Amino acid sequence: MTRLHKGLAIISLCALGLTACAKTDEPGVAQSPGQQQGAVRIGISLPLTGDFSEPGKGIQEGYQVWADRVNAKGGLLGRKVELIFRDDASDPNRVSSDYESLITQDKVDLVFGPFSSRLVIPAAKVAESYDMLFVEPAGAAAEVFEQGFTRLFYAAPAIADDHYNYLADYLVKLPADQRPKTAAYASLDDPFAQGTAYGLRDKLAAAGIKTVVDEVYPPETTDFAPIAAKIAAAKPDVVVGGTQFEDAVGLVRALQELKVQPKLAAFSTGPTLPEFPDAVKDAAEHIVSPVGWSAVADFPGNQEMVARYREMFGSEPHEDAANGYTVGQIVEAAVNAVQCVDPSPTCQDKLTDHLRQGTFQTVVGPLSFDEKGRPEQAHMIQQYVGGKVEIVLPEQAGTTGLVYPKQAW
Amino acid sequence: MTLLLQGLALGVLTGGLYALLASGLSLYFGVMRVVMVAHPAFLFLAAYLTYTAHTAFGVDPFLALPVTVPLFFALGVAVQRLLVARLAPDNLAMMSVLLTFGLALTIEGLLGTFYTGSYRSVSMDYATRSLTVGGVHLPYDKIIAFSVAALTLAVLFAVLVKSRFGRALRATIQHREAARLVGIPTERVAGYGFGVGLATAAVGGAVLALITPFFPASHWVWIGKLMAVIVVGGLGSVVGAALAAVLLGVVEGVVLVTVDATWATMMFYVFLFLTLLVRPQGFFGGRLAHRF
Numbered sequence: 001m002t003r004l005h006k007g008l009a010i011i012s013l014c015a016l017g018l019t020a021c022a023k024t025d026e027p028g029v030a031q032s033p034g035q036q037q038g039a040v041r042i043g044i045s046l047p048l049t050g051d052f053s054e055p056g057k058g059i060q061e062g063y064q065v066w067a068d069r070v071n072a073k074g075g076l077l078g079r080k081v082e083l084i085f086r087d088d089a090s091d092p093n094r095v096s097s098d099y100e101s102l103i104t105q106d107k108v109d110l111v112f113g114p115f116s117s118r119l120v121i122p123a124a125k126v127a128e129s130y131d132m133l134f135v136e137p138a139g140a141a142a143e144v145f146e147q148g149f150t151r152l153f154y155a156a157p158a159i160a161d162d163h164y165n166y167l168a169d170y171l172v173k174l175p176a177d178q179r180p181k182t183a184a185y186a187s188l189d190d191p192f193a194q195g196t197a198y199g200l201r202d203k204l205a206a207a208g209i210k211t212v213v214d215e216v217y218p219p220e221t222t223d224f225a226p227i228a229a230k231i232a233a234a235k236p237d238v239v240v241g242g243t244q245f246e247d248a249v250g251l252v253r254a255l256q257e258l259k260v261q262p263k264l265a266a267f268s269t270g271p272t273l274p275e276f277p278d279a280v281k282d283a284a285e286h287i288v289s290p291v292g293w294s295a296v297a298d299f300p301g302n303q304e305m306v307a308r309y310r311e312m313f314g315s316e317p318h319e320d321a322a323n324g325y326t327v328g329q330i331v332e333a334a335v336n337a338v339q340c341v342d343p344s345p346t347c348q349d350k351l352t353d354h355l356r357q358g359t360f361q362t363v364v365g366p367l368s369f370d371e372k373g374r375p376e377q378a379h380m381i382q383q384y385v386g387g388k389v390e391i392v393l394p395e396q397a398g399t400t401g402l403v404y405p406k407q408a409w
Numbered sequence: 410m411t412l413l414l415q416g417l418a419l420g421v422l423t424g425g426l427y428a429l430l431a432s433g434l435s436l437y438f439g440v441m442r443v444v445m446v447a448h449p450a451f452l453f454l455a456a457y458l459t460y461t462a463h464t465a466f467g468v469d470p471f472l473a474l475p476v477t478v479p480l481f482f483a484l485g486v487a488v489q490r491l492l493v494a495r496l497a498p499d500n501l502a503m504m505s506v507l508l509t510f511g512l513a514l515t516i517e518g519l520l521g522t523f524y525t526g527s528y529r530s531v532s533m534d535y536a537t538r539s540l541t542v543g544g545v546h547l548p549y550d551k552i553i554a555f556s557v558a559a560l561t562l563a564v565l566f567a568v569l570v571k572s573r574f575g576r577a578l579r580a581t582i583q584h585r586e587a588a589r590l591v592g593i594p595t596e597r598v599a600g601y602g603f604g605v606g607l608a609t610a611a612v613g614g615a616v617l618a619l620i621t622p623f624f625p626a627s628h629w630v631w632i633g634k635l636m637a638v639i640v641v642g643g644l645g646s647v648v649g650a651a652l653a654a655v656l657l658g659v660v661e662g663v664v665l666v667t668v669d670a671t672w673a674t675m676m677f678y679v680f681l682f683l684t685l686l687v688r689p690q691g692f693f694g695g696r697l698a699h700r701f
Contacts, residue, residue: 226419
């Protein structure tokens with residue numbers, strides 16, 4: 001008897017929950033025509049505090065620069081753009097509830113994505129469940145695209161595995177006597193960092209460049225000397241680090257201390273930050289990294305964004321801001337093409353369909369997407385040459401040639 | 410074989426660094442049974458101050474010590490007298506975790522406000538060179554860290570064993586009531602003990618600044634490692650912590666070169682579990698520490 005009661009209670013609670021959901025869902029759709037006159041409200045949750053606060057703020061600046069430009073030109077379909085930011089403190093639970101409330105309480109017209117694969121996945125799940133288009137600036141890990149999302153698009157040139165494609169092509173095409181024969185890989189245990197290193201590893205291994213060291217280290221690693229010792233013992237021609245910042249610096253210093261002199265050293269992420277040359281001094285020379293955006297590139301709207309960013313924030317723009325701006329550019333193009341911007345499934349469907357088939361001119365270059373929302377382009381390759389960051393690959397976008405082999409550090 | 414020797418040598422040197430970073434922790438626990446979660450946060454506070462001294466005046470990281478060591482000693486006394494001493498004594502260990510966790514967050518927040526979240530680093534030319542002995546490379550920054558650790562621990566040990574203050578402090582560690590009965594002002598001694606602990610953080614922070622880049626949240630990865638060191642060493646035993654630090658440093662280095670980095674990091678926790686299972690008072694703590 002008690003069991004029956006409990007069962008009934010559970011069923012009625014579930015039913016209540018369902019009706020509650022349905023109720024909050026409906027007015028959102030019903031009210032949308034009424035809201036047409038007001039501003040276009042865009043809901044965004046970002047890690048403004050916690051682990052990802054630096055890149056989170058960078059993305060926020062990119063979104064703000066984009067909104068500022070759109071509003072200066074009369075808005076989206078004649079309506080002003082209003083950005084609603086939430087701080088998820090880099091917490092995957094907070095990010096879900098943020099998007100939940102942005103969509104159901106604030107009834108935003110559009111949502112833009114947060115920073116980092118770890119937050120993009122829970123956020124996209126929420127957006128997906130409300131049939132909202134979800135363009136995101138920073139979820140490059142392979143897992144993001146394996147969740148079965150149908151409305152997610154990654155607004156950057158390439159997913160992690162393709163970051164080093166131009167470098168892999170360059171190395172593979174070198175004449176046999178100059179080609180490196182061995183390569184060592186050390187990567188942080190992180191889906192994005194590993195993806196970049198393994199993408200290059202698999203391409204080089206397929207071309208016959210032998211993998212002599214393949215290390216993965218956990219994020220709490222503080223001492224890189226023993227990893228460098230392993231690399232030193234293998235004397236590789238190429239050293240590749242699937243790194244973020246601290247570990248890139250740690251590895252470079254440890255490799256110097258253990259007198260490893262490879263012909264080519266590639267590190268993901270770390271060297272693209274302005275703090276990098278301060279931390280490793282002259283050892284930065286000739287280090288290569290994949291980079292998704294460059295302030296000197298000639299892509300449509302890039303110089304306008306750079307100028308507007310400098311004006312608004314009084315400092316130099318960076319890749320995170322560019323990625324945020326790119327999200328805005330893509331959604332803007334879709335809205336203008338399909339002539340609607342509201343949270344109704346019909347409109348969100350039209351926007352999604354448009355994104356899937358088109359190619360979009362952005363500050364990181366022309367972008368198009370495959371059926372899972374993966375961008376189909378590759379990252380440029382940067383190198384420190386004469387103490388300055390230069391774009392070296394692909395050749396047509398390059399500001400100078402790739403220096404290989406590198407000088408001793 | 411060379412690789413194994415290399416791993417061993419690096420392990421010993423890194424172990425020295427761990428000993429320095431953990432020595433303060435073991436002192437707080439010994440003196441007051443305070444679990445000081447904020448110790449690594451203070452280490453990075455010292456690292457930031459060292460960075461400021463280095464960038465503003467161009468001085469070597471170690472030349473900042475005459476300023477930071479007394480400053481941290483005073484800070485330690487203040488923290489003990491104003492905050493820790495007010496905690497209810499019957500559940501001090503638990504409450505101190507909460508209090509110092511809050512302190513750690515406060516320091517992290519302040520560092521974020523003043524220095525922003527971007528990475529800072531102090532890079533000296535000597536920090537990327539190494540001494541080569543029979544095919545084994547000994548990085549200078551690690552040799553320096555080891556020497557500074559050895560020197561600091563020697564001074565600490567001498568103070569604890571030889572000086573009148575040291576005897577009073579040890580008496581306070583061993584039996585607070587008895588110490589009070591023979592006329593030791595245990596409250597004041599405990600404050601000074603805390604100050605000495607934080608003074609070691611000033612030295613440790615200078616060394617950390619030299620060997621690794623840092624940002625305000627860097628301290629979290631160190632808490633687990635350092636706690637493992639002092640539990641394996643025997644809570645409250647400075648010598649035990651030092652020996653355990655070198656042991657764990659060597660195990661980490663050797664496992665890293667022979668197996669991989671994931672196992673090497675896990676070794677800290679493997680040893681922590683073994684210690685708690687087999688000898689909860691710690692391997693080097695002995696009679697003195699088993700009260701805790």
